[in-house]
Structure formats: structure tokens, C-alpha cells
Amino acid sequence: MNVTLIGIAGGSGSGKSTFSNRLKSYFKDQISIVYHDNYYKKQIDTTFEERVKVNYDHPSSLETDLLIQHLKLLKQGKTIECPVYDFSNHNRSEETICIESKPVILVEGILLFENEELRNLFDIKIYVDSDADERILRRILRDVEQRGRDLNGVITQYLNTVKPMHALYVEPTRQMADLVINSGFNDVAFDLICNQIKKILKESR
Numbered sequence: 001m002n003v004t005l006i007g008i009a010g011g012s013g014s015g016k017s018t019f020s021n022r023l024k025s026y027f028k029d030q031i032s033i034v035y036h037d038n039y040y041k042k043q044i045d046t047t048f049e050e051r052v053k054v055n056y057d058h059p060s061s062l063e064t065d066l067l068i069q070h071l072k073l074l075k076q077g078k079t080i081e082c083p084v085y086d087f088s089n090h091n092r093s094e095e096t097i098c099i100e101s102k103p104v105i106l107v108e109g110i111l112l113f114e115n116e117e118l119r120n121l122f123d124i125k126i127y128v129d130s131d132a133d134e135r136i137l138r139r140i141l142r143d144v145e146q147r148g149r150d151l152n153g154v155i156t157q158y159l160n161t162v163k164p165m166h167a168l169y170v171e172p173t174r175q176m177a178d179l180v181i182n183s184g185f186n187d188v189a190f191d192l193i194c195n196q197i198k199k200i201l202k203e204s205r
């Protein structure tokens with residue numbers, strides 16, 4: 001089976017999940033999805049207070065080697081046991097999820113195109129772009145509602161690490177993308193990628 005890997009990168013709160021989840025809802029089990037976020041490193045013998053202070057926007061906070069290994073296995077048609085990350089505990093959970101190889105696999109994450117070996121695995125590279133003010137406002141709502149955070153914590157983390165790391169490691173990868181889209185809700189981009197995926201799925205039958 002020929003496997004096409006589609007990387008969907010962009011800043012935190014830009015709309016990556018919105019875009020990739022729309023595609024997954026449309027194609028359902030015909031495609032698979034892998035989140036780089038699930039590859040945040042397991043932190044052993046650390047207190048919660050220590051884990052809160054980690055710079056989660058620096059490439060070193062992620063076990064990208066494991067993601068690369070897993071994507072290579074998926075490319076070979078093999079199934080992987082993907083880690084699962086628990087944002088409220090700032091640590092990997094004990095569970096894993098089984099991800100099957102499919103002709104099209106979406107991969108999502110802020111730092112996908114920063115690592116050269118990882119970047120080179122993608123057949124299609126998409127960057128979701130969005131203004132910084134919109135991204136932080138969305139992040140505040142999401143992190144408070146879904147990731148067990150409080151307003152002060154989200155703001156402190158944004159100013160100390162998210163914003164400077166975005167400028168250093170995320171925004172420079174915009175120019176490496178094949179396609180830059182301005183919103184996860186952009187219907188033109190959605191139709192373009194949908195049609196491309198339909199073509200790949202048809203050819204794989």
C-alpha cells in the first residue's frame with residue numbers, strides 16, 4: 001500500500017485540529033490521524049509543580065524520534081501503539097491507542113516542520129496561519145475549558161514560552177509548507193485537500 005502523509009502545522013490555536021478533525025469526520029475510517037502532542041515526553045520522578053514550568057514549545061519537550069519511527073512503520077503499512085498525552089497532568093498517560101495504517105495519514109502539530117527528518121517524511125505540508133491575538137484568545141478559552149488550566153497560568157505560559165518559541169521555531173516553518181491556509185474553517189482549502197485525498201483513495205483501491 002502506498003501511504004501519503006499529510007502534515008498540518010501552525011501555531012497553537014491557529015486551527016490545526018479544526019482543519020484535521022473536519023477531514024477526519026469527512027473520511028472517517030478511510031484515513032488515520034496522528035497528533036504530535038501525544039509524543040510529549042514522559043516525565044518520570046517530577047512533581048506537578050515542576051512539570052507546569054517546563055517549556056512545552058521547545059522541540060526538546062517532544063519525543064520526535066518516536067513519532068518519526070511510528071510514521072515510518074505506518075508508511076510500511078504497519079500498525080502502531082501511539083502514546084496518549086494528558087494535558088491536565090502535564091504527562092503521558094498509561095494508555096496507548098492503536099493506529100492502523102491507511103492510504104492517507106494526517107499528522108498534526110505545532111513543530112512538525114521544524115525537525116528536518118520529520119519534515120521530509122511528509123508528501124503534503126500544510127501550515128494553518130492565524131493572527132497571534134486570535135490564537136491566544138482561542139487558547140485561553142480552550143485551555144481553561146478543556147485542558148484544566150486557569151487564566152493566569154495560560155497568560156504566564158504564553159508570555160514566557162509559547163510566544164517566544166512560536167517566533168523561533170513555528171513561524172519560520174511557514175515558508176516550508178506547500179500550502180498556507182488562513183483558517184481551519186476555510187472551505188476552499190477544505191475542498192482542495194478533500195479532492196486530493198479522494199484522488200489518492202481512488203488510486204489506492
Ligand SMILES: Nc1ncnc2c1ncn2[C@@H]1O[C@H](COP(=O)(O)OP(=O)(O)O)[C@@H](O)[C@H]1O
Binds near residue numbers: 010013139
Ligand atoms: N477561524 C476560527 N474562528 C473561530 N474560532 C476558531 C477558528 N479556528 C479555530 N477556532 C477555535 O479555536 C480553538 C482552537 O482551535 P484548534 O483547531 O484546536 O487549534 P490548534 O489545533 O491549532 O491548537 C477551538 O475551540 C476552535 O473551535
Ligand SMILES: Nc1ccn([C@@H]2O[C@H](COP(=O)(O)O)[C@@H](O)[C@H]2O)c(=O)n1
Binds near residue numbers: 016037089090
Ligand atoms: N503539558 C503541556 C504540553 C503542551 N502544552 C501546549 O500545547 C501546545 C500545543 O498544542 P496545540 O493543540 O495548542 O497545538 C503548545 O503550545 C504547548 O504550550 C501545554 O500547555 N502543556
